[in-house]
Amino acid sequence: MDRFKQAYDQYRNQTNVNEISEENETNSNPNQEKIIAVRKNEDGDLIAFQTESGRELDYLEALSEAKAGKLAHVDVFHKYGRDILRSEPDGISENNLNELPGF
Numbered sequence: 001m002d003r004f005k006q007a008y009d010q011y012r013n014q015t016n017v018n019e020i021s022e023e024n025e026t027n028s029n030p031n032q033e034k035i036i037a038v039r040k041n042e043d044g045d046l047i048a049f050q051t052e053s054g055r056e057l058d059y060l061e062a063l064s065e066a067k068a069g070k071l072a073h074v075d076v077f078h079k080y081g082r083d084i085l086r087s088e089p090d091g092i093s094e095n096n097l098n099e100l101p102g103f
Contacts, residue, residue, distance in 0.1 A: 004039055007058030008047035011082065032072035035062075037103040046085070050103045059085070 033055070039048035049062045057065065063083055066076045073088050073095065087096045 004048035007060045011059045034072045038100045
């Protein structure tokens with residue numbers, strides 16, 4: 001099993017996670033990286049992310065970086081008993097994480 005699937009499975013099994021604060025909203029920050037590609041599992045769930053610098057982040061790494069304000073144009077919200085990474089809602093479907101190319 002590759003590290004991305006393992007990390008995603010670990011994320012899916014989480015039941016005790018901390019709530020995020022509203023102060024972590026993403027603003028235009030030159031120190032933030034943009035996600036340019038994604039990897040999905042056989043169910044179509046996003047399990048890994050590639051940044052514009054070429055870094056490959058598993059789901060837990062991406063959540064951590066998004067919470068720290070290091071990733072541009074993504075939000076973290078709490079649902080289903082865990083934190084979930086999503087694109088900022090801007091009305092443009094082409095830049096949604098689910099619509100990005102695979103890597």
